[in-house]
Amino acid sequence: MVDTPSLKPQVFFVLGGPGSGKGTQCAKMVEKYGFAHLSAGDLLREERDSGSETAALINQCIVEGKIVPVEITCQLLKKGMEKQGWAAKRFLIDGFPRNQDNYDGWSKVIGDSVDVPFILFMDADEDTMIARIIERSKTSGRNDDNIESLKKRFATFRNETMPIVELYETMGKCRKINGLRGIEEVFADLETVFAGFI
Numbered sequence: 001m002v003d004t005p006s007l008k009p010q011v012f013f014v015l016g017g018p019g020s021g022k023g024t025q026c027a028k029m030v031e032k033y034g035f036a037h038l039s040a041g042d043l044l045r046e047e048r049d050s051g052s053e054t055a056a057l058i059n060q061c062i063v064e065g066k067i068v069p070v071e072i073t074c075q076l077l078k079k080g081m082e083k084q085g086w087a088a089k090r091f092l093i094d095g096f097p098r099n100q101d102n103y104d105g106w107s108k109v110i111g112d113s114v115d116v117p118f119i120l121f122m123d124a125d126e127d128t129m130i131a132r133i134i135e136r137s138k139t140s141g142r143n144d145d146n147i148e149s150l151k152k153r154f155a156t157f158r159n160e161t162m163p164i165v166e167l168y169e170t171m172g173k174c175r176k177i178n179g180l181r182g183i184e185e186v187f188a189d190l191e192t193v194f195a196g197f198i
């Protein structure tokens with residue numbers, strides 16, 4: 001467990017398939033309400049591009065749509081949270097925990113050092129998400145924004161991440177958002193869900 005001051009940070013995990021709008025909505029929460037946003041995927045891409053000893057493993061996972069071992073991701077998230085200032089913060093952690101290994105690793109390293117009031121599940125159908133990612137691929141420069149990687153990312157999402165969404169549902173801690181509407185309409189729903197925290 002990490003050593004925390006008395007005031008615990010609040011962490012809201014944001015889950016959803018590739019292209020469901022996690023990053024887009026988190027950016028709006030940062031802009032309007034000053035939440036701190038950590039995208040696990042962005043942190044992993046940054047670590048890969050730094051050329052560290054884990055770079056090759058991270059890149060292989062990204063291209064194959066597989067999930068990076070939690071020891072790597074959790075350390076990046078912990079460092080990111082500390083960098084932002086740990087205490088009295090509201091963190092949106094985007095794209096994590098993605099499987100049981102992620103969930104267990106987070107529980108072990110961070111666990112009760114933070115409060116997780118609820119998670120967001122950005123719900124959208126695959127055809128919509130594929131169309132968004134193919135459009136994004138024109139400018140993103142991401143080496144997993146292509147049909148081959150995307151199919152694998154969807155399979156991982158269905159098989160490994162959805163059980164984590166369901167786990168939070170059973171705890172009464174999952175807030176499902178219809179991600180199919182326009183960006184502003186989706187954001188209005190987030191504002192409703194976050195009432196009391198904004």
Ligand SMILES: Nc1ncnc2c1ncn2[C@@H]1O[C@H](COP(=O)(O)OP(=O)(O)OP(=O)(O)O)[C@@H](O)[C@H]1O
Pocket residue numbers: 016017018019020021022023024025041095132133135136179180181182183186
């Ligand atoms: N509600 C929306 N309607 C239309 N387009 C959207 C909507 N939300 C996001 N987009 C667009 O879809 C693309 C993917 O969105 P975003 O990057 O937020 O998804 P993500 O869930 O973070 O995906 P990934 O898991 O691949 O990082 C972006 O180009 C974004 O501008």
Ligand SMILES: O=c1ccn([C@@H]2O[C@H](COP(=O)(O)O)[C@@H](O)[C@H]2O)c(=O)[nH]1
Pocket residue numbers: 018039040041042044061062063065066067068069073094095096097098102144153
């Ligand atoms: O916790 C995580 C988050 C991400 N990954 C890997 O990164 C890619 C891209 O993630 P995005 O959220 O779409 O940016 C994802 O497919 C995984 O390969 C991870 O392993 N663990």
Ligand SMILES: [Mg+2]
Pocket residue numbers: 022023039041
């Ligand atoms: Mg994203």
